[in-house]
Amino acid sequence: MRKWIFSVALLILLIARLAGAAPETIVVSDIDDTIRKTQIQSRGAFFSHLINLMTHQAFTGMPTLYSFLAGNGATFHYVSGAPEMIRWFPQKFLLGTSFPAGPLSLRPSLSAVTLDFKVATIEKLLREKPEARFVLIGDNGEYDVEVYERLKQNPEFAGRVMHTYIHKLYRSGPAADLRSGQQAYITSAELALDLLKEQLITAAQAEVVLRQVEASLASTSAGIRRRALPEFAAFTSKELIEFYDRRHEQTTPELRELVVKIAKLKNGFLAPGDGIRDVFFHDQRRLCRQVHY
Numbered sequence: 290m291r292k293w294i295f296s297v298a299l300l301i302l303l304i305a306r307l308a309g310a311a312p313e314t315i316v317v318s319d320i321d322d323t324i325r326k327t328q329i330q331s332r333g334a335f336f337s338h339l340i341n342l343m344t345h346q347a348f349t350g351m352p353t354l355y356s357f358l359a360g361n362g363a364t365f366h367y368v369s370g371a372p373e374m375i376r377w378f379p380q381k382f383l384l385g386t387s388f389p390a391g392p393l394s395l396r397p398s399l400s401a402v403t404l405d406f407k408v409a410t411i412e413k414l415l416r417e418k419p420e421a422r423f424v425l426i427g428d429n430g431e432y433d434v435e436v437y438e439r440l441k442q443n444p445e446f447a448g449r450v451m452h453t454y455i456h457k458l459y460r461s462g463p464a465a466d467l468r469s470g471q472q473a474y475i476t477s478a479e480l481a482l483d484l485l486k487e488q489l490i491t492a493a494q495a496e497v498v499l500r501q502v503e504a505s506l507a508s509t510s511a512g513i514r515r516r517a518l519p520e521f522a523a524f525t526s527k528e529l530i531e532f533y534d535r536r537h538e539q540t541t542p543e544l545r546e547l548v549v550k551i552a553k554l555k556n557g558f559l560a561p562g563d564g565i566r567d568v569f570f571h572d573q574r575r576l577c578r579q580v581h582y
Contacts, residue, residue, distance in 0.1 A: 312450070313421040314363040314489065316355070316391075317411055321369065322428040323456050324351045324492040329430050330523050347386040348456075349505040350477030350498040351516035355389050357494040358484070363424070368410050369405035370392055370432060372396050408437045415446055420460065422450035424489065426480075429457050429473075438455030438468040452487055454480055458567050460523040470551055475524050475532070476517050478502040478551050482544075492541050507556035518558050529555055 321327035327344040330464065359365065365388075369379055373395045380393060394410045396403055425440070427433025436451045440446060457463050457473040467473055474480040481498040484490045505517035533552040535544045 297352070299339045303346055309425065311362075313418065314358070314361075314424060315414065315421045316358055316363050316365045316413065316424045316426065318355070318367050319369060319427040319433050320428045321371065321383070321456055323433070324348060325379075325382055325386075326516060326519055327430075328519065336576065345382040345385050347382075347388070347515055348477060348519075349513075350481065350501045352387045353501060354477050354481055354484070354490070354494075354498050356387065357490045357498075358424075361490060363389075363489070366414060367387045367391055367393045367481060368407055369393070370396050372399050372406065374399075390530070404432045404435060407432060408439050411436070411440055412443070412445075415440070415449065423452070424484075425451055426454075427455055429455050429459055429467065430462070430473055435466055437471065437477065440479065441468075441470065452483075452489075454483060457477065457524070457528075458519065458522050473528070475522060475555075476502050476506075476551075478547075479532060481552035482538070482548075483579055486538070492539075496543050499544065503547060503550050503554065506551065506558075518555065522558075524555075524559075526559060531558065 316331055318324060322329050324347055326348060341578050355365065365486065367379070367383065371379055376393070376395055379395070382388075383390075383393070396406050411425070425433075425437045427437060434455060437451075437455075441451060441453070453471045455467050455471050455473050457467065457475060474483065478499045481490065481495040485492060485495040502517050508514050529552060532555070536548040539545045539548060
């Protein structure tokens with residue numbers, strides 16, 4: 290009798306734990322211009338693209354941030370529009386920069402349409418894991434904005450939990466403007482704060498990432514600074530002020546202080562080029578009047 294009561298109690302406890310367990314988290318990530326500096330869309334970027342392909346430059350904080358997500362139980366699947374014939378390059382990049390292990394899906398041939406390939410690949414993952422919540426991370430250089438929007442609009446996946454984050458680097462092009470519900474990030478600092486808000490990382494983990502971004506932006510080396518905020522990144526004073534205002538959301542004094550420090554450092558990058566320095570210069574003067582240090 291006692292054994293029977295014990296077994297029933299154990300079963301009830303197990304069911305309660307399973308009911309309260311967090312859903313599986315799957316991170317689907319692009320590579321080029323999302324976690325690796327590639328400059329795939331900037332004018333005159335062909336040789337820069339080749340150099341960056343060889344040097345395997347990860348954006349500051351992204352390997353650490355992804356490692357924290359993996360340590361917290363997330364699994365990773367990398368989906369890139371790069372052709373299968375150059376698999377060695379993205380594989381070596383992921384291994385050499387300590388990103389979490391995970392399947393790597395590449396475009397099967399040069400004739401395959403990148404947009405269709407990415408949509409089909411991620412749809413397959415969504416069908417295989419109907420209970421999982423998905424974190425979709427990409428950039429606004431080519432296809433990710435449209436890919437993630439198609440997934441969201443697909444009635445088959447209505448009600449699915451999909452958090453979408455876009456590395457906003459470009460001011461022009463078919464994917465420059467984000468869709469409703471897509472959250473932009475300029476550096477890994479913004480992404481870390483977004484993931485903290487969704488309780489996918491802890492405040493202490495977010496602090497580590499923000500300190501890396503701060504150190505990179507404050508570096509005397511242009512190369513190191515550009516790993517946090519690349520020279521081709523285009524952002525405005527409005528976006529910077531929005532980031533600065535996020536200090537009010539933070540629950541620790543360390544995070545609030547880091548948001549202010551990073552905002553100050555980013556203020557010096559408000560003229561990244563692209564032939565519109567005067568516009569950014571005026572933006573910077575306006576920012577200085579609005580942001581009180």
